[in-house]
Amino acid sequence: MIKADAQLVQPAAAGGFGQLAGAWAAVGKFLSVAIQFGLLVFLSRQFQVENQVFYEKIMPLAFGGFLMHYFLPLRYRLPFFIVLSFGGIYLAFGLPNGLWLVGIGLALIGICHLPVAFVVRAGLLLAGGVGLALLRIGQIKVAWAGAVLPILASMFMFRLMIYFYDLKHGLVPTKRLASTLAYFFLLPNVVFPLFPVVDYSTFCQTYYDSDRQRIYQKGIYWMFRGVVLLILYRYVNYYWAIAADEVVSLRTLIQYMISNMMVLLRVSGQFHLIVGMLHLFGFNLPETMHNYFLASSFTDFWRRANIYWKDFMQKVFFYPFYIRLRQRGESSGLFLAMALVFILTWLFHAYQWFWIKGSFLFSAPDVLYWSGFGLIVIANSLYEAKHGRKRILKKPSWNWREIMVRTLRTVGVFAVIAILWSLWISPSIADWLALLSGAGVTLQGVIVACLLATGVFLVAIIVLEKLSWRDAAAPDTEVPFFRPALLTGVPMLALCLIGNPDINTHLGEKTPALVRDLQTARLNRHDEELLTRGYYEDINQANQFNTQLGDIYMKRADNWPTLRETPAGRLTGDFMRDEIVPSKRIVFHGAQLSTNRWGMRDKEYEKEKADQTYRIAVLGASHVFGSGVADNETFEWLLEERLNHARNGEGPARYEILNFASPGYSPLQELVVLEKKALDFKPDALFYIATPREDISSLRHLAATAIKGVAMPYDYLAAIAQKAAIDSSLTEDQAMKRLKPYGNEMLGWLYARFAEICRQHSIQPIYVYTPVVHKLEKDAERDAYFMGVARENGFVIIDISDAYENQNKDSLRVAEWDWHPNAEGHRLLADRLYQTIQENRELLDLEGK
Amino acid sequence: MNEIKKIVKDYILEEFLPGEDPAGLADETPLVSGGILDSMATIKMAAFLEKKYGVQIEAHEMNTKNFNTIASLASLVQAKLGGK
Structure with a gap:
């Protein structure tokens, strides 16, 4: 229904002053919305909101589209929105993939409208889905499946159910192809795989159902809220989120639970952006989430947390099932229908995960989470059905007693949801129990936590629900248009200014660095650790559903195995975990990979070193091994070529750099490689290629092997594992927690051992500190500590961590989902290393003197 | 039609809004989007209408369009009665 559709400038000739004023007011409203939208485009780019395609392509496209759309007569706006949505698909996917997406989508829609029985159409849709x-x-x-299917699925996996349901019940208007196309190919969907389940009837009914200027202003307000929520999420994720193995007290347990639950801020931010953007094209859709952290009962949480999902389940499953089941009695019918809703919610979560990530998600914590959550919501609903729920017509006046009761209920609901959430994100139930038992919870601590939570929630309830300041910024028909515009526009402008380095330098010493960090999309410390451990391929946990690491995982190509899943790698079952298979030639991550007869990714070298040859053994993990680059593109290969090419007749006749690196190896495994393998080749120098946080990778490897009871190659490591009481009853996180206090000591032992072996065999130990291609949270103090320990033990230090400085790190990685250096990244490392070597030849003793 | 509206209004006030001022509940007051009719209340409302007027309300009719106001509920009942 279209109520008010005031055009920008109506002819003022006949109406005199009133009409002229109205026309100018319309101009003012247009300018106000356009300026705010422009600021949002700027903000999204300034803060790198979500992903590059969103802030570089979709936001500018939506802005330009809005300016044109605004001036179009109503009948052209919906077709124009469809064209714009197809434009978004083209910008995000390019022409071939875009055509696949649209083509398959049109085929699915076509099946819904075939002139055959519904059951046949349903069967055809099912066959298409299979x-x-x-x-x-x-x-x-x-070739196109990996890129196209997650978004295609996101557009159709639930909306098609709703559409088909509406079609079956005559709720889809006939001859409304435009509505159908607009509904499925919604513009922002191309960049948001996790998309609110928009209801088709609501989508049609709310199109320009109110004054359009107010619809646009509401869209602006929601988009701004979305941006703020996403920045807030980034702050929590970067500075507050901790890993399970860092939980050592009640305080850290609460920090872990809440910070991980805050992933909901990201979902909320995305949904606000999405629905806000749709408002700017006339879709006056309802709110997607409503202060879900302030829910005062479990049913209230269900109603607030994902309103579109709740409505979808209610419409398509709950009501139809209840009506069929109510003959069994009201309570039984309710119980069964609600149980079905939660079983389906769980299954659909796995179904959604399958389409978006391409893998199956069925884990014990997942089942337990949905069962637990479902049961408490059902119990709460049955209680409310029997005893009623207090409903009100207007906001009540202040009453401290009621506010306190409400606060206590909210604290209770929040605590239960946070505990359930921590179960959901645990890899196994044993991990979750270990998490809780390791926190050392005391009654006194719980009381203090409850008191603090009560204070925090009391303030939140008063500010967000009682004072209703938010409602003031959300336009409705009762307030003058420009008031909400000011309440949204001014903070938006302030945020833009704070984001400007010329201004934020005046806002305190630490502000510029903080703002710069919040403007960068990067992994948090824990996700970095998972990534640098080198097996993020295995991550398949619910908590990755909407995290940055989850995003990376989702983008991964299907043919992207780990080395040990190829003929060039194999498991060993011992401390080394895996090794490189000799004499193999494969294509690995799109590049030629050859292994020599000694099981190195390198040229064929003789074991015996020729006269006048200077040999360097290189130790490291996948970035040294050269994952994703061809044999002749690794930095050690390039360096060897350059050193030999630049010889000037002095020094050795030939340089040989032997690559002993292997993907996923920690320094502990590298030590074994040195002793058991590299020494046989009689190297003159050792390049120990270090990266940030290598203490963590060593501890992780020790934890993983010790809990499996694998024999330790060094008594020292066995002694540490014994001192930390590591046994097979522990989870990896628990073992890690116990081993962490030994991290520095172990690293000292490790470096000393490397240096000692080198001394015994007259090898020059050189510690090469390299950068990584992902945006890393800098820990200069820790980095300096590592280098200091290495120096104390006799290593010569080469710090080339600046090799990627002034480079766009995104352009230096193998793929969007694979953060190993690409050929250019390796070339930069080789250049920087060569330059340093040339400047320090004497120091490095590379002359073989 | 007005009689149906009155009966619907009285039922809502008695069942879902005890103690609330009847003047605050108008024919166009949003019931679903206003949080008065959630899924449980919608089921009760439908059951009441079915019993009171001897009509059958289908699952797909229990939507915001039909249930969001007293006026739309009355229209739904009226249409059902007229169709008998």
């Missing part, structure tokens, strides 16, 4: 699922898991191989 075909697409086979594409998604790679059973049928096509």
Whole structure:
């Protein structure tokens, strides 16, 4: 229904002053919305909101589209929005992939409208879904599947159910192809795989159902809220989130639970951005989430947390099932229908995960989480059905007693949800129990935590629910238009100014660095650690559903195995975990990979060193091994070429750099490689390639092997494992927690051992500190500590951590989902290393004197 | 039609809004989007209408369009009665 559709400038000739004023007011409203939207485009780029395609392509496209759309007569606006949405698909996917997406989408819509029985159409849709699922898991191989299917699925996996339901019940208007196309190919969907389940009837009914200027202003307000929520999430994620193995007290347990639950801020931010953007094209959709952290009962949480999901389940499943089941009695019918809703919610979560990530998600914590959450919501609903729930017509006046009761209930609900959430994100139930038992919870601590939580929630309830300051910024028909515009526009402008380095330098010493960090999309410390451990491929946990690491995982190509999943790698079952298979030639991550007869990724070298040859053994992990680059593109290969090419007749006749690196190896495994393998080749120098946080990777490896009871190659490591009481009853996180206090000591032992072996064999130990291609949270103090320990033990230090300085790190990685250096990244490392070597030849003793 | 509206209004006030001022509940007061009719209340409302007027309300009719106001509820009942 279209109520008010005031055009920008109506002819003022006949109406005199009143009409002229109205026309100018319309101009003012347009300018106000346009300026705010422009600021939002600027803000999203300034703060790198979500992903590059969003802030560089979709936001400018939506802004330009809005300016044109605004001036179009109403009948052209919906077709224009469809064209704009297709434009977004083209910008995000390019022409071939975009055509696949639109083509398959149109085919699915076409099936819904075939002139055959509904059951036949349903069968055809199911068959189509199975075909697409086979594409998604790679059973049928096509080049476009990995890029296109997650977004195609995001557009159709639930909306198609709603559409088909509405079609079956005559709720889809006939001859409304435009509504159908607009509904499925919604512009922002191309960049947001996790998308609110928009209801088709609501989508049609709310199109320009109110004054359009107010709809636009509401969209601006919601988009701004979305940006703020995403920045807030980034702050929590960067500075407050901790890993399970860092939980050592009640305080850290609460910090872990809450910070991980705050991933909901990101979902909320995305949903606000999405629905806000749709408002700017006339879709006056309802709120997607409503202060869910302030829910005062479990049913209240269910109603607030994902309103569109709740409505979808209610419409398509709950009501139809309840009506069929109510003959069994009201309570039984309710219980069964609600139980079905939660079972389906769980299954659909796995279904959504499958389409977006391409893998199956069925874990014990997942089942337990949905069962637990479902049961408490059902119990709460049945209680409310029997005893009633207090409903009110207007906001009540202040009453401290009621506010306190409400606060206590909210604290209780929040605590239960946070505990359940921590279960959901745990890899296993044993991990979750270990997390709780390791926190040392005391009654006194719980009381203090409850008191603090009560204070925090009391303030939040008063500010967000009682004072209703937010409502003042959300336009409705009762307030003058420019008031909400000012309440949104001014903070938006302030945020833009704070984001400007010329201004934020005046806001305190630490502000510029903080703002710069919040403007950068990067991994948090814990996710970095997972990534640098080198097996993020294995991450398949619910908590990755909407984190940055989850995003990376989602983008990964189907044919992206770990080395040990190829013929060039194999498991060993001992302390080394895996090793490189000799004499193999494969294509690995799109590049030629050859291994020599000694099991190195390198040229064929003789074991015996020729006269006048200077040999360097290189130790490291996947970035040294050269994951994702061709044999002749690794930095050690390039360096060897350059050193030999630049010889001037002095020094050795030949340099040989032997690559002993292996993917996923920690320094502990590298030590074994040195002793058991590299020494046989009689190297003159050792390049120990270090990266940030290598103490963590060593501890992780020790934890993983010790809990499996693997024999330790060094008594020292066995002694540490014994001192820390590591046994097979522990989870990896628990073992890690116990081993952490030994981190520095172990690193000292490790470096001393490397240096000692080198001394015994007259090898020059050189510690090469390299950068990584992902945006890393700098820990200069820790880095300096590592280098200091290495220096104390006799290493010569080469710090080339500046090799990627002034480079766009995104352009230096192998793929969007793979943060190993690409050929250019390796070339930069080789250049920087060569330069340093040339400047320090004497120091490095590379002349073989 | 007005009679149906009155009966619906009285039922809502008695069942879901005890103690609230009847003057605050108008024919166009949003019931679903206003948080008065949640899924449980919608089921009760439908059951009441079915019993009171001897009509059958289908699951797909229990939507915001039909249940969001007293006026739309009355229209739904009226249409059902007229269709008998």
